[in-house]
Amino acid sequence: MAERRAERGLGWTGREFEVTVGPVAHGGHCVARHEGRVVFVRHGLPGERVVVRVTEDRHPGFCRADAVEVLDASPARVERPCPYSGPGRCGGCDWQHVDPAEQRRLKAAVVREQLARLAGLEDVEVAVEELPGGPLRWRSRARFAVDRSGAAGLRRHRSHDVVVLEDCPITVEPAAAAALQRRWPGAGAVDVSVDSTGAVTTTRLDRQGRPTSSRVVRPGGDLPEEPVGRAERHAGGRDWEVEGTGFWQVHPAAADALVEAVTAFAGVRPGETVLDLYAGAGLFGGALAPAAGREGRVVCVESDAGACAAADANLADLPQAEVWQGDVDAEGLAELLGDLGAPDVVVLDPPRAGAGRAVSALLAATGARAVVYVACDPAALARDVAVFRAAGYELSAVRGFDAFPMTAHVECVALLVPGSPSSV
Incomplete structure (x- = not known):
């Protein structure tokens, strides 16, 4: 006992x-x-x-x-701007009670602490940069839980209980209204997004999280429900099409900020081979392809079939860009590298869990002159940086972006370059 x-x-x-x-x-x-x-x-x-x-x-x-x-x-x-925030209430935001500038300082402290504790890197210089738009009404896509009565909201922290909401102040108003001002009987969740044209896509999901139908409302009127809606985005000087439920940065300014950071860190040269892992709809590969030139090669690897189809369409005008569908795991990556050869530049934007030890070790073994790592979780970033360091790479620079104001989440872009092997 x-x-x-x-x-x-x-x-x-x-x-x-x-x-x-x-x-x-x-x-x-x-x-x-x-x-x-x-x-x-x-x-x-x-x-x-x-x-x-x-x-x-x-x-x-x-x-x-x-x-x-x-x-x-x-x-x-500070006073919380959201009436649903606070102890025992909605778990969607962590820092509603904190001045926005202090939120960024706290996030930078977390990034430094994770790199020190998990990667053995002391006193890394990192600042979390503010994105345009302010701390509210930035979220262009959100997923709301639906309770048994069909009402939408967000869950309490570390709970399955749904806090029914009339509004979500960090979500752009058209998206919040589309999801929260109607009932969703029988649904497990509702995914809502607003694209660059102002079109609002609402997608009903079942209790296993599978999309069942979508409705697209455009400024000029709505379209019939369809299995999967489409969304139009603009970033990096290009137009993009993605599935309504497909991955895209939720902060309207984040995609441009990340493209700028990735492009600067990668420094792609004419004729180089670029490997873009977890490529989604092709955002980074599309941004880097022009610098590689017609003699270069940009291989975008993505496991999701819908995202690959979107990437094929988005990159059709770039002859040096290729889209490969496959899992980014040790077996799949080893086979891919066997066919491709050693890349000059690697860009990876893995899910929250990170790339993992096996994938990181394989990438480090390629000897790529630059590895640009986009991370939405500083702990996962630090764990993978430790693997790269042990294989002879150095963390050259890291930038943080406040792509999720009012929450504890932070987006980072790190540059790893060949150096001396570490005992970490």
Whole structure:
């Protein structure tokens, strides 16, 4: 019985006590300590003295808590602009109570801490750059959960409970209205996006997350429901078409910012071979192809069939660009490299879990003169950077972008170049 109790924590759930909040940590919380245990505190800020209420206690070494009363506030604390934000409420935003400039400083601190702890890199220079548009009404695509009554909203933090919303202040108004001002009986979720033309696509998903139908409403009128809607985007000086539920940066300014950063770091030269992994609809490959010239080669690799079809169409006017469909795993990548040979430049934009040790090691073994890594999770980035460092690459530069204001998420672009092998 004692062993089971230790495995599940100490039974602190619901307990309230006072703590002084310590440094920010990865995941949208800060670290505090109480009676020898770590307390991961949401809705607090470093240096604040707060009363916390324990929300989850499943491990002997730590528990999770919300700051429910602020005794000594940080100068960076502000009034929450969203009425649904706060302890025990919507879990969609982490930093509604924080001044936007301080949010960026906290995110930069998290990136530095992850690189230090997981990749052995101390004092990395990184700043998280503000994107145009402000901290609200930036989200051009969102997925809302649907409760059993058909009402849409977002889930409480670390919960399946749906908080029904009338509005979501970080989502652009046409998208928020399209999803939240109607009922969705029988649906498990609704995905909504607004493209560069102002068209609003709403996609109904079943309870397994599979799209069932879409509706596209354009400025001049709506179209009939169809299995999968299409969205038009503009970035990097080009027009793009993607599936309504296909991957695209949700902040309207993010795609351009990332293209600029990737292009500058890659420095593609005429005649070079570029390998673009997790290529999606071809955004980075399309941006880099002109620099490679007609004698160059840009190979875009993507596993999703719909994204590959979109990339084929988007890159049809670039003769040096190719689209290969396949999984980016150790087996598939080894086969691809056997056919392609060693690339000069590698660009990868993996999912949140990162590329992983096996893929990172294979890419490092190519000896590419530049590896440009686009990451939406600093911990995954740091783990993969450690693999590259062990294989002889150095982290030359990293830039952060505040592509997700009011949340703890941050987008990073890192440049890795051949250097000296590391023991990390």
